Amino acid sequence: MRQTLVINKKQETELQQILSELIFSLKKTYSEEDLLSLSYFIIKESGKQTYNSKKDTTIKLFKAVGKFSGRTYSSAKNKAKQYNKYGFKAQFVNDISNTKKSLSDTPDNIKSLGLKIKERAISVNENFLKKTKDEKIELISVGVMGILIFFASAGGEDFEGGLPDSDLALGIGFHRHFMSHSIIMGFIIEFLMRSGVELINKSYKNLPQDHHPFWDKTNKYINKHKGVAIGAMWAGISAHLLKDSGILGHGIKPYNGLPVELSMTAHQGLFAANSTASAIFAHQDIKRS
Missing domain, CATH: 1.20.5 (Single alpha-helices involved in coiled-coils or other helix-helix interfaces)
Incomplete structure (x- = not known):
């Protein structure tokens, strides 16, 4: 049965106010700010945030891999000595x-x-x-947002499609390209998400002084929970790459676009490593939010 949304005169007036304030803000943003300067500011700020949010974790991740490799080598060496001795x-x-x-x-x-x-x-x-009623509603809404972003990034319930498989838009020959099926894709999307938030923040500052409370609540919500949104995106990429690795029992197909020849085991390890790194980034972003 079809239902029609009915709004009263007061609600209609408020919607018109919100729309007019949005138009006012956008006009002011693009008239007072030189488009090149605005783009430079957003790119610089978003790039800095993306770099700072992942720098320490990436360094720790590489150090951990190095230590693990060293321990593995040392363990294997000691085990060989034990077999030789006893x-x-x-x-x-x-x-x-x-x-x-x-x-x-x-x-x-x-x-x-x-x-x-x-x-x-x-x-x-x-x-x-x-929690209070409003706090419960906010927590539920954040949870729903995170779930939606996760599945959109991963590719739905079967983890087919999503962000990594966007390479199919370029043709089947580009499928499973290293650029799209690695943390590189996550860095690109995080940068774009942070750019969107910065554009919203810039527009928010150019709203009329006496604007509708909707804008204050919306801007606060976006900045407060952007970490959850970014983390959910990383979690979705992680789940997709984990499935592509074949570790869960699905078939594995090799990477495309790598400059060197690798064994199928190495391809599987590379998928798994990128999945693990993405999961670590997801946990980090959600924990910080």
């Missing part, structure tokens, strides 16, 4: 024994993790119930 059979039996013990401890570890998750869920629920 003999293959004795050391092999010892390693099997340690593996069995780890497996036997797994159920208890899973149970302990489950209890921690349950306690955390109860705590979150209790904190939510203590």
Whole structure:
């Protein structure tokens, strides 16, 4: 059954006010600000924010990879020495024994993790119930926004399409290109999202002095929760790349556009590494918001 939205005279007047204030702001923004100067300011500010938000995490990520590689090499070297010192059979039996013990401890570890998750869920629920009605509405709206951005970025429920597969617009020969199926795509989209926020902020400053409260609430909401929106975008890219890696059991196809030949295992590792990095960026942005 079709429904028609009906607004009263007061609501119509308020909508007209909001629209007229938007037109006023845009005209003032583009008349008083030289378009080139405005573009330079937005690009500079958005680029700086994107760089600063990811700089420390990226450095830590590369250091962690280096340390992990070093520990892996050292562990393999020590294990080789142990096999050489104690003999293959004795050391092999010892390693099997340690593996069995780890497996036997797994159920208890899973149970302990489950209890921690349950306690955390109860705590979150209790904190939510203590919120005021307006705070609950805001939290729900932020959650819905995050879910929508996540699935839009990932490509829906099956993680097909989304931001990474936008390379298909250039033709099937560009599909799974390294530029679109890596953190490079995330950096580009984050830069564009931050540019949009900066343009909104610039327009907000050019509103009439006595403007509708709608603009204050909207601008506050956007700046307060932009981290969640950016984080949800990164999470969507991470989920898409994780599926493309084939780790979850789906088939894997190699990257396109790489300057060097790689084995299929290396391609899979590269997909997984970009997925992991994207997940770390997502967690960082959401945590900061």
